[in-house]
Amino acid sequence: MAKPTVGIFGLTxxxxxxxxxxxxxxxxxxxxxxxxxxxxxMASSQNCGAxxxxxxxxxxxxxxxxxxxxxxxxxxxxxxLIAIGTCAVWGGVAAMDRGCDRASLLREVYGEMxxxxxxxxxxxxxxxxxxxxxxxxxxxxxxxxxxxxxGLLNGDLPVYPEYPVCTECRMRENNCLLxxxxxxxxGPVTAxxxxxxxxGLRVACVGCRGPARDENSASLLASFEERGFxxxxxxxxxxxxxxxxxxx
Amino acid sequence: xxxxxxxxxxxxxxHGGITVEMEGDAVKNxxxxxxxxxxxLEPLVRGKRYxxxxxxxxxxxxxxxxxxxxxSLKATENALGIRVSxxxxxxxxxxxxxxxxxxxxxxxxxxxxxxxLGYPSATALAADKPDAVTLGLRLKKMGNRxxxxxxxxxxxxxxxxxxxxxxxxxxxxxxxxxxxxxxxxADAETMIDLIASLPAADFCHCxxxxxxxxxxxxxxxxxxxxxxxxxxxxxxxxxxxDYRLFSGETAVRHSHAKHSTFRGRPFMVGALARLTVxxxxxxxxxxxxxxxxxxxxxxxxxxxxxxxxxxxLQSDVSRALEMIEQLLRDGIxxxxxxxxxxxxxxxxxxxxxxRGLLVHSYAxxxxxxxxxxxxxxxxxxxxxxxEVHFRAAVEQCADRGEATISQRLQMVARAYDPCIxxxxxxxxx
Numbered sequence: 092m093a094k095p096t097v098g099i100f101g102l103t104x105x106x107x108x109x110x111x112x113x114x115x116x117x118x119x120x121x122x123x124x125x126x127x128x129x130x131x132x133m134a135s136s137q138n139c140g141a142x143x144x145x146x147x148x149x150x151x152x153x154x155x156x157x158x159x160x161x162x163x164x165x166x167x168x169x170x171x172l173i174a175i176g177t178c179a180v181w182g183g184v185a186a187m188d189r190g191c192d193r194a195s196l197l198r199e200v201y202g203e204m205x206x207x208x209x210x211x212x213x214x215x216x217x218x219x220x221x222x223x224x225x226x227x228x229x230x231x232x233x234x235x236x237x238x239x240x241x242g243l244l245n246g247d248l249p250v251y252p253e254y255p256v257c258t259e260c261r262m263r264e265n266n267c268l269l270x271x272x273x274x275x276x277x278g279p280v281t282a283x284x285x286x287x288x289x290x291g292l293r294v295a296c297v298g299c300r301g302p303a304r305d306e307n308s309a310s311l312l313a314s315f316e317e318r319g320f321x322x323x324x325x326x327x328x329x330x331x332x333x334x335x336x337x338x339x
Numbered sequence: 340x341x342x343x344x345x346x347x348x349x350x351x352x353x354h355g356g357i358t359v360e361m362e363g364d365a366v367k368n369x370x371x372x373x374x375x376x377x378x379x380l381e382p383l384v385r386g387k388r389y390x391x392x393x394x395x396x397x398x399x400x401x402x403x404x405x406x407x408x409x410x411s412l413k414a415t416e417n418a419l420g421i422r423v424s425x426x427x428x429x430x431x432x433x434x435x436x437x438x439x440x441x442x443x444x445x446x447x448x449x450x451x452x453x454x455x456l457g458y459p460s461a462t463a464l465a466a467d468k469p470d471a472v473t474l475g476l477r478l479k480k481m482g483n484r485x486x487x488x489x490x491x492x493x494x495x496x497x498x499x500x501x502x503x504x505x506x507x508x509x510x511x512x513x514x515x516x517x518x519x520x521x522x523x524x525a526d527a528e529t530m531i532d533l534i535a536s537l538p539a540a541d542f543c544h545c546x547x548x549x550x551x552x553x554x555x556x557x558x559x560x561x562x563x564x565x566x567x568x569x570x571x572x573x574x575x576x577x578x579x580x581d582y583r584l585f586s587g588e589t590a591v592r593h594s595h596a597k598h599s600t601f602r603g604r605p606f607m608v609g610a611l612a613r614l615t616v617x618x619x620x621x622x623x624x625x626x627x628x629x630x631x632x633x634x635x636x637x638x639x640x641x642x643x644x645x646x647x648x649x650x651x652l653q654s655d656v657s658r659a660l661e662m663i664e665q666l667l668r669d670g671i672x673x674x675x676x677x678x679x680x681x682x683x684x685x686x687x688x689x690x691x692x693x694r695g696l697l698v699h700s701y702a703x704x705x706x707x708x709x710x711x712x713x714x715x716x717x718x719x720x721x722x723x724x725x726e727v728h729f730r731a732a733v734e735q736c737a738d739r740g741e742a743t744i745s746q747r748l749q750m751v752a753r754a755y756d757p758c759i760x761x762x763x764x765x766x767x768x
Contacts, residue, residue, distance in 0.1 A: 103376030105760050106352050107401030107494045113445065114493055116480040120472070123462050134449060135460030136349035136749070154376030184398045185378035196382045210377050230401065230494045292491050292498045294505035297394050299495075327387075331395060 095145040095244060098130035100165055102158040104151030104183065107230035108176035109133050112148075118237055125244060144169045146243060152178040152185050153214040166220040171243065174216045175236070177229040181301040181333035186213040189334045215335045224248060227282055229299035229332055235284055252283045255303035256296050260287035268295050275320050275328055279311045301333035340367065343733075343744055347374065348752060350450040350460070352402050353759025357729060357748050364737035369730045371722050371752075375763050381712045389415050389681060389707040390501050396699070396714065397495045400761040402445070403716075404495045405438035405486060406692035407699075409561060414699040415501055418686025419707065421679050426672060427503045428562060429662055430489055434496065435560040435691070436659040437485025440478060440523075441493070442693035443610070443648040443655075446756045447534065448475025451645050454750050455537040474529055478652060481523045485659060488512050502676030510671050513663050520660045527653040531628045534649040540642040542747055543732035546571055547639050547724065548604050549612035550585060552691050558613075558620045558658065560691035567616045568601055569637070575601070579689040582698045586715040598723035599715070605723035608695025609756060610647035611638060625654055641728045642754045681707025692717050694756045718762035721755050728755075 101109055113134065115122065126146075129139040147169035153159050166172055177183045188196070193212055197205030216222050226239055226249070239249040252258075256278040260267075268274040268290055277298035278290055289296050315325045346356030354375045360368040384395055393411040397404045409431050416423060423431075448471065449461040458464040465472040483493040488508050490496030498505045508516075548570040552563040564579045577584050585601040598605065606612075614621060615636050621629055632646045687700040695717030702710040732747045 101354075103354075103378065105398050105401040105404070107398075107404070110401045110494050113449065114479070114483055116476040116483075119476065120462070120465055120469075123465075128462065131460070132347055132349050133352065134350065134462070136453070137459035137463075138349065152376075154378065155374075157374065158376060184380060184383075184395050185376075187383040188379060191383070193379070196379045197377065199382055200377070200379060208377060213378075229398070288491060289497045289505070292505035294491075294497055294500060297391070299394070328391070331387075331391070 094125065094127040096129050096143065097126045098139075098144045098147045098165065098169070099128070099133070100130065100147065100149045100161065101133060102149065102151030102162060102179070103154040103185065104176065104178040106133060106150070108150035108179075108228075111230045111233055111236060115233055115237060122237070122240065142168065146171050146173060148173045148175050149216060150176045150179050152182050153216065153219060154185060154211060155209040156211065157209055159211070159219060162216060162220055171223045172216075172220065173224040173226060173239070173243075174222045175226050175231050177227050177299060177301055177332050179216045180225045180227045182213050182215040182335040183229065183332060186215070186334035187331060188213050189330075218335070226251075227301045228284065232284055253304040254283050255279055256281045256283050256285065256287050256290070256300070259283045259285070260290045263287055263291055265290050268293070269315075269318060273318055275315070275325070277328060279314070280329065297331065298329055299332045302329075302336040343741055343748070345745055345748060346372065348749065350453070350753060351757050351759060352400070353757075353762070355752075355757065355759040357752060359729065359733050359744070359748070361733070361737065366730050366733050366737065369726050369733065371725050371729065373759055373762055375759050377763050381714060384709050384712050387709050389419060389679075389703055389709070392701070392709060392712070393499070393501075394495070394497070396712070399714065399716070400758050401494045402442050402758055403438070403692045403694065403697070403761060405434050405490060406690055406697050408496050408499055409434060410688050410690045410692075410697050410699045412499060412501055413561070413688035413690065414686045414701050416686070417688055418684040418701055418703055419501075419679050419682065420684070421502050421677050423503055423677055424674055426507070426666070426669070426674060429666060430504060430507070431499065432559060432561050433485060433659055433662045434489050434499065436655045436662070437482045437489065439482070439560065439655045439693045440652060440659070441482025441486065442756075443652050444475050444478035444482060444530075447530070447645060447648055447652075448472060448479075450756070451753050452537075454746070454753065455540070471533055474526055474533065478523060478526050478530065481519060481526075481656070484516060484519055488516050500676050501679055503674055504676065507671060507673050510667060513667055513671060517660065517663045517667075520656060520663065523656050524660075527656045530652055531631055531649050534646055535631045535633070540750060541640050542735050543642075543728045543751055544640045545727065545731045547637070547641070548601065548606040549615040549637065550601065550606045550608050550696060550720070551612040551616035552689065552696065554617055558617060558654065564689065566689060566696065568606060569616050570604075571637075579698075580687050582687060582689060582700065582715065586698060586720060599720040600723055605727050606720065607641065607724040607755075608717050608720050609644055610651045611641070611644040612695060613691060614647050614650065620654065624657075625650060628653055641724075641751055644754045644756065648756070681705070694718065694721075694758055696720060716758070716761035718755075718757045718759060721757065722762065725752065725755050725757070
């Protein structure tokens with residue numbers, strides 16, 4: 092049987108999710124042996140650029156017309172399109188541009204030439220195309236990535252926890268940074284999967300994995316407010332990594 | 340007019356290209372094109388609190404995320420007058436070593452080596468030369484182990500915060516790291532042999548100005564505050580606060596890119612520049628390895644940056660070991676971050692990211708909110724110098740046909756180890 096065809100692509104971002112793939116040092120050569128990699132610009136100078144793909148992994152957000160065209164081409168080639176990383180899933184830090192006048196920011200950074208640049212307001216992938224699977228994280232977690240690929244190669248869609256980082260944090264019996272130390276920790280509203288890495292190191296969660304699905308925002312906002320954080324600051328913090336996922 | 344366009348440039352971080360315009364065998368224009376979207380992070384962090392800044396600006400680039408995080412913290416601490424402990428300084432230096440080991444191993448084996456041996460990728464190479472690829476992956480993993488143990492994560496470290504670390508690694512963790520570093524010493528030696536065995540690549544030699552952090556007492560990537568520029572026996576020194584002297588961005592006629600120059604001259608940053616500026620690092624085993632690599636400084640050949648990275652891999656592994664020994668000898672303490680009081684101030688920090696000098700410079704208001712943020716990355720600094728070497732490469736093989744020109748241009752670009760996500764400051768298209 093022919094090996095499944097795979098493309099790995101980066102739109103605008105930091106390439107951190109592709110780096111996580113390359114960081115699977117122990118599994119990398121075995122994983123690659125299972126598939127037929129057709130496109131992986133960051134790691135190969137031989138890329139197809141066309142033809143059908145069983146799996147397309149796309150990292151980064153859409154910030155240019157070129158990104159948008161590339162994404163649409165990838166979508167038309169791919170049976171299954173997988174958004175990898177918070178930029179692809181939620182827009183990421185570049186999407187802090189929501190509500191800003193990009194034209195004037197461009198002018199400020201690049202001068203009058205800024206007006207000529209291929210540049211558009213940041214969009215997450217699902218705002219432009221159908222996304223079949225989303226693996227969030229800034230960057231994605233190695234174990235979630237490897238198990239997702241292993242499952243997809245067997246035709247199984249990965250399932251991720253809907254509960255927040257807070258649940259994982261309690262399972263690790265960490266001291267609560269929000270309630271006990273009054274730190275603005277986003278653990279209660281952020282998607283689990285990182286094993287509460289930051290609170291485990293006594294560092295407040297910054298929400299880099301995007302919102303948890305079962306968040307009970309109203310009551311959580313109340314508990315943040317109880318701890319003395321005003322609504323504006325909480326909203327700004329939650330919008331840093333996942334601006335497209337926060338309506339508060 | 341004949342135009343050679345390489346786009347997209349493969350096996351580099353980010354989206355870039357090279358354009359060369361020729362008239363017969365004469366080179367008219369050379370351009371390093373940056374096609375990465377502008378994320379505008381510098382204006383977008385305005386109004387953020389000082390303790391939110393490093394995790395956001397780390398996202399400028401994954402392969403340099405430790406350097407961005409720690410340079411951001413150093414600039415923030417400089418602005419707010421926070422003095423970190425010697426233990427914190429040592430752990431931060433150790434993190435820089437981890438990132439340098441990971442980044443150099445990735446670059447040498449996965450990005451650069453396939454060109455020398457005629458393969459499109461390291462995975463294709465692995466079919467014929469599995470030992471070379473697994474050697475690179477083992478060293479890469481070693482670097483990542485340091486980042487995970489000290490920084491809490493391999494990409495975008497989370498444990499380094501203003502004033503210190505969330506949780507200092509335990510002695511047990513450092514002892515485990517030491518054990519794997521001792522094993523890595525032999526791998527770093529093997530890497531020197533591998534790079535020394537590659538066919539010579541010298542096709543764009545020209546006199547080059549090199550710039551790096553000067554570290555008189557130890558080879559430091561983090562603690563220095565003075566940049567040295569060296570060329571042809573002459574040198575100039577610039578304190579960190581005056582970074583605009585060498586990163587002053589000049590518009591250039593042949594491209595929309597703003598370029599960094601020092602007194603009108605392009606300069607090169609990175610491993611080769613660090614060794615050229617700090618030759619006292621090159622003693623003992625490093626000097627012996629340099630002979631094996633047939634590397635003579637100053638080199639003038641940007642391809643020698645690959646050799647310099649192999650040398651740094653060796654010295655980074657042994658320096659990391661020394662640092663761990665020192666931390667264990669001094670007794671690692673569970674220090675909490677130095678507390679900070681927000682107030683108005685400005686601060687600049689300059690460090691050595693794996694691919695060269697990195698500057699972060701901030702101003703804060705009285706509540707510790709960002710008023711302005713300025714980030715100058717190594718690839719932005721290298722862009723002008725890359726174009727000089729692109730031009731030299733084409734001029735030296737203009738009669739050899741487009742395939743040779745294209746291949747050599749790509750090799751020069753990769754030797755600079757560009758990180759294009761980092762360089763968006765010079766996007767134009």
